[in-house]
Amino acid sequence: MIYAKTAHELHQLLIKGExxxxxxxxxxxERIDGVETDINAYITINEEALAQAERADxxxxxxxxxxxxxxxxxxxxxxxxxxxxxTCASNMLKDYVPPYNATAVExxxxxxxxxxxxxxxxxxxxxxxxxxxxxxxxxxxxxxSKVPGGSSGGSAAAVAAGEAIMALGSDTGGxxxxxxxxxxxxxxxxxxxxxxxxxxxxxxxxLDQIGPFARxxxxxxxxxxxxxxxxxxxxxxxxGKESDFSLDGASVKGLRVGIPKEFMTEGLDxxxxxxxxxxAQLLEDEGASVKECxxxxxxxxxxxxxxxxxxxxSSNLARFDGVRYGLRVSGDNHTDMFIRSRQExxxxxxxxxxxxxTYALSAGYYDAYYKKALQVRNLIKQDFxxxxxxxxxxxxxxxxxxxxxxxxxxxDPLSMYLSDVYTIPVNMAGLPGLSLPFGFNNGLPIGVQLIxxxxxxxxxxxxxxxxxxxxxxxxxxxxxxxx
Amino acid sequence: xxxxxxxxxHVAKLARLGLSEEEITxxxxxxxxxxxxxxxxxxxxxxxxxxxxxxxxxxxxxxxPDGVREGLSREAxxxxxxxxxxxxxxxxxxxxxxxx
Numbered sequence: 001m002i003y004a005k006t007a008h009e010l011h012q013l014l015i016k017g018e019x020x021x022x023x024x025x026x027x028x029x030e031r032i033d034g035v036e037t038d039i040n041a042y043i044t045i046n047e048e049a050l051a052q053a054e055r056a057d058x059x060x061x062x063x064x065x066x067x068x069x070x071x072x073x074x075x076x077x078x079x080x081x082x083x084x085x086x087t088c089a090s091n092m093l094k095d096y097v098p099p100y101n102a103t104a105v106e107x108x109x110x111x112x113x114x115x116x117x118x119x120x121x122x123x124x125x126x127x128x129x130x131x132x133x134x135x136x137x138x139x140x141x142x143x144x145s146k147v148p149g150g151s152s153g154g155s156a157a158a159v160a161a162g163e164a165i166m167a168l169g170s171d172t173g174g175x176x177x178x179x180x181x182x183x184x185x186x187x188x189x190x191x192x193x194x195x196x197x198x199x200x201x202x203x204x205x206x207l208d209q210i211g212p213f214a215r216x217x218x219x220x221x222x223x224x225x226x227x228x229x230x231x232x233x234x235x236x237x238x239x240g241k242e243s244d245f246s247l248d249g250a251s252v253k254g255l256r257v258g259i260p261k262e263f264m265t266e267g268l269d270x271x272x273x274x275x276x277x278x279x280a281q282l283l284e285d286e287g288a289s290v291k292e293c294x295x296x297x298x299x300x301x302x303x304x305x306x307x308x309x310x311x312x313x314s315s316n317l318a319r320f321d322g323v324r325y326g327l328r329v330s331g332d333n334h335t336d337m338f339i340r341s342r343q344e345x346x347x348x349x350x351x352x353x354x355x356x357x358t359y360a361l362s363a364g365y366y367d368a369y370y371k372k373a374l375q376v377r378n379l380i381k382q383d384f385x386x387x388x389x390x391x392x393x394x395x396x397x398x399x400x401x402x403x404x405x406x407x408x409x410x411x412d413p414l415s416m417y418l419s420d421v422y423t424i425p426v427n428m429a430g431l432p433g434l435s436l437p438f439g440f441n442n443g444l445p446i447g448v449q450l451i452x453x454x455x456x457x458x459x460x461x462x463x464x465x466x467x468x469x470x471x472x473x474x475x476x477x478x479x480x481x482x483x
Numbered sequence: 484x485x486x487x488x489x490x491x492x493h494v495a496k497l498a499r500l501g502l503s504e505e506e507i508t509x510x511x512x513x514x515x516x517x518x519x520x521x522x523x524x525x526x527x528x529x530x531x532x533x534x535x536x537x538x539x540x541x542x543x544x545x546x547x548p549d550g551v552r553e554g555l556s557r558e559a560x561x562x563x564x565x566x567x568x569x570x571x572x573x574x575x576x577x578x579x580x581x582x583x
Contacts (some may be wrong), residue, residue, distance in 0.1 A: 095563075096563055097562070097563065099555055099559035099560070099562055099563075100555065100559075191539075192538050192539055193539050193542065206536060206537055206538070232547060235545040236537075236539075236542070236545075238539060238542060297527070300523065300524055300527060302520075303520055303521045303523055303524050304524060306517065306520075306521065307521060307524075314498060318498075318499075321499070322565055323564075323565070323572055323574055324560075324563070324564055324572055325563035325564065325565075326563070326565070327565070328565035328566065330575075333575065333576075334574060334575050334576075334577045335499070337574070337575060338499040339499050339500065339501040340501055342498075342499055342500050342501065343500060343501030343502065344501075346500070348506075351500060351502070351506070351510070352510060352513060352514075354498050354500055355491065355494055355495065355498065355500070355510055355514060356514060356517060358494050358497050358498040359486070359490075359494045359514065359518075362494065362497060369521065371534055372524050372525070372529060373524065374534030374535055374536060375529035375532040375533070375534050375535075376524055376527060376529065377534075377535045378532050378533055378534065378535035379527070379529070379532060381535055381538060413513055413516075413517065414516055414517060414520060428538070429538055430537075430538025430539055431538075454539070
């Protein structure tokens with residue numbers, strides 16, 4: 001089935017002329033028709049997708065194909081797409097049509113990729129289950145009673161279900177890696193500054209990073225190559241970094257792998273602990289050395305994150321005032337218009353975080369909360385610096401459990417926040433993190449996470465490739481809804 | 484550092500966020516629960532530790548030449564405005580209006 005193939009497989013067929021991009025896009029659109037009513041991965045389908053496919057087919061005929069030319073890629077609905085509604089899954093932006101493309105989207109289009117649609121998320125990327133979307137509940141393609149994870153749950157579910165070949169997500173505290181783990185796909189959060197954030201609707205600017213979802217490591221590497229690179233329009237994107245993520249000659253011989261002892265404690269589901277141990281054994285069999293390491297301050301990361309991220313969010317979301325774009329609800333006076341527009345435009349989790357962030361930044365509490373959290377952030381970064389003095393890569397769980405049930409954590413924000421406990425420290429230190437599918441438990445996917453030092457994406461992807469080869473990994477798309 | 488409904492109302496005002504009485508009750512409880520969890524940070528001694536605002540070392544101020552370049556057209560910039568005429572965003576009267 002065309003929709004179940006990887007992009008690199010499709011690329012071979014496309015350049016040999018055995019298939020056209022139009023056929024690939026039609027197959028994916030048909031798959032969407034078949035399963036979308038169950039999965040709810042998309043907020044908007046791009047009506048221009050078939051027209052873009054004709055352009056891609058011309059590129060291929062002219063010998064200008066890139067590995068992404070003609071490949072349907074889904075984009076999380078918090079990245080600006082010129083002429084295509086970009087809602088952030090919020091009533092605040094339900095009719096917003098950006099007048100420009102995000103840089104990552106522009107790069108996809110230049111490479112000849114097809115923007116197949118805009119995927120569901122937790123409102124403004126705040127959440128871990130897609131239950132905070134104002135519009136719909138995305139479901140886990142492996143079990144419709146479970147969440148797909150979040151906040152990039154729509155992108156993850158689209159790739160897992162064959163409703164896209166690849167996708168873009170954004171990751172502030174785990175929003176790519178956690179849904180990748182829950183839906184059994186590859187998800188990569190790049191080093192902070194690797195990918196331009198221009199046109200990504202900001203949540204927490206010092207932590208947000210765009211990254212790829214794919215069905216295998218090779219596709220993730222190819223997608224990362226396309227979207228990465230310095231962008232003068234984003235002053236936090238870093239110049240002068242290589243963007244070659246070639247997997248040729250991937251090997252782990254002599255690689256020093258650390259497993260943080262703090263991540264392997266009682267909060268971790270034994271099923272996932274077993275998966276980590278199996279992965280460790282495989283890496284040893286391939287010539288790596290695996291030892292315990294320590295991230296002593298990681299238990300404080302969650303608390304510090306839930307001060308820093310909401311503080312930045314409360315400031316970023318101040319722009320939604322009903323004046324230049326977004327919802328406006330009229331009021332008795334100008335200030336009343338702000339208050340009512342924001343009251344109706346934002347959902348409960350967004351309001352909660354604006355409140356938390358505003359409180360943490362308010363007079364009298366700034367030092368006790370915000371400054372303290374930034375100091376703890378430094379301690380967390382120093383922990384990683386110490387580990388990477390002795391190790392090349394960290395192996396850890398992506399999540400404490402497999403996908404949880406719809407509604408299970410929705411009334412308990414704190415327990416929801418805990419599902420990102422192994423991914424948050426990585427964002428705090430700006431590091432790259434890769435979540436790999438690593439088997440199933442009772443039909444639900446398990447993810448393992450590889451963490452590297454700054455700019456070490458290629459190493460992570462190579463270790464991922466070795467693990468794929470050692471396990472004989474073949475991507476699988478669940479049959480649900482197949483006609 | 485428990486917070487009460489009065490604090491929640493004050494913060495909502497700072498954030499220009501309208502909240503119903505029900506939301507104020509819910510957020511008072513939830514914010515207390517969350518802040519209680521945050522209080523574990525106080526167990527850490529952070530004396531002499533610099534606050535870290537940015538994870539990439541050495542990347543601070545970024546400058547660009549102060550030149551003219553193309554931006555959004557006026558039409559594009561106004562295309563999503565809740566209310567505008569052809570030249571500017573429209574809002575209600577602000578001058579001479581007291582805040583409530």
